[in-house]
Amino acid sequence: MNDWGLVFVILSAALAATLPGLGSARGTSLVGQAAAGVVSEDPSKFGKVLILQVLPGTQGLYGFLTAILLLNSTGVMGGDFAAMPTSKGLAYFCAALPMIIVGYFSAIAQAKTAAAGVGIVAKKPDQSGKAIIFSAMVETYAVLALLMSLLAILNLS
DSSP, rough: OOOHHHHHHHHHHHHHHHHHHHHHHHHHHHHHHHHHHHHHHHHGGHHHHHHHHHGGGGGHHHHHHHHHHHHHHHHHHHOOOOOOOOOHHHHHEEEEEEEHHHHHHHHHOOOOOHHHHHHHHHHHHHHHHHHHHHHHHHHHHHHHHHHHHHHHHHHHO
């Protein structure tokens, strides 16, 4: 019985949940540190900087969604799985790569942008919308990676 295909599926799901999650944890921490400084000076800015802190956390959610879809599409979730050819397992691995790679790096890049946005909020709170837009532009690439991975996984199923 050849279980290597299944091993690649589980590895893909593990990486899809882990790497974007690590990027999001690192990113939200980075922005949270910047935001804490602003809030210590002016607690009324908490809501505005919290939005900026939350933004880099979305990649972890996208990675989790990708992992769930991988496990569900292959029958691993629910226990209805069977041996799978190595080539099919590798195809699932490749399908998850956009989210695995872009999810990690975009969370960190978005955090750097959001941390800079915290500086905008500190000096000009009325300009917080612009800070959010700057950070949301980085999110675009995480969403594109998510869509690419989801479309590839669904077309393999």
